[in-house]
Amino acid sequence: MKISPRRRARVAAAFARLRQLYPDARCELLHEGPFQLLVATVLSAQTTDRMVNQVTPALFHRFPDAESLARAAPEEVEPLLARLGFFRVKAKNIVALARQLVEHHQGKVPADFKALVALPGVGRKTANVVLGVCFGVPEGVVVDTHVQRLSQRLGWTRETTPDKIERELTALFPPEERDLVSHVLIFHGRRVCSAQRPVCDRCGVRDLCPSAGRAEHIGRKKKRA
DNA sequence: ATCCCGAGGG
DNA sequence: CCCTCTGGAT
Incomplete structure (x- = not known):
């Protein structure tokens, strides 16, 4: 170009x-580490990050990492997201996301754009947020x-x-x-x-x-x- | 009525 | 390209 x-x-x-x-x-989504930022960013779709920050403390207290969230059922995550828009889809997505992290990435968030966008609920925007905030340089x-x-x-x-x-x-x-x-x-x-x-x-x-x-x-x- | 740190599916 | 998912704020 x-x-x-x-x-x-x-x-x-x-x-x-x-x-x-x-x-x-700077990024204003509350998080500790790449996993929590990835989840928080998925939750932030069509919602203010103030709303996301109201639900993530309880969510991450109960499910602090990919392993714990992967063991959860979407139905037990839904009530924790109930005040967010799209909470049913998001509950399904973050559980599936955690399971893929455990299955394919040793429970860690890959620092790779293509691997990130291959995860459920993760598009270009979310992948670039995680890469930019946690790993220094976004793809775009x-x-x-x-x-x-x-x-x-x-x-x-x-x-x-x-x-x-x-x-x-x-x-x-x-x-x-x-x-x-x-x-x-x-x-x-x-x-x-x-x-x-x-x-x-x-x-x-x-x-x-x-x-x-x-x-x-x-x-x-x-x-x- | 329109917008909020969107993504997936048709 | 379009539609759907969803609730809170303004």
Whole structure:
């Protein structure tokens, strides 16, 4: 993928500003070790990580590792997830996930992208989170709903699907920056550049954003009754 | 009514 | 490409 020096510089300028604005940007899912982060990230689909952090302490107290969770039945895990969206699918997925870890990976989380996405309930986004947070360098930039929305609003991409956006962002940033890119975009997305009511008046990259003041017209389809 | 650190299946 | 799984927050 060829990227013009001008475009690369424009993106780098906004990223540098975001790093200054959010020096503490990091993963906020509570976890101890790769297994717990993998499970927490699977649970985080279409749910705020605040909700995930409300259920994982009890979950990990009872099932702290792959071996213990692999021995559980999905029905005994379900009540522990009951306040999350998709809790039935997620209970089934994390038990199957734990069983595969025990069967094929000695109960450990593989530090390998292809092995990760082969696990039940684990897609590109989850695999990149685990690789980035626990093993230093993700395969590609984590593209969740925030990263998708902000990279579109900031004019970093014109693509509309997570896979294509991931490819573009990964080409825009060197490996050692990719984990931080997703985290600063997520922080900014939660605090300022929200989906429904972005607060451009309080945005630290307003002068670098082509959508400033009209961000509601980018992103997902407008309401318009 | 729309969104939240999505993934699997048709 | 589409649909489904699911509950809480705004």
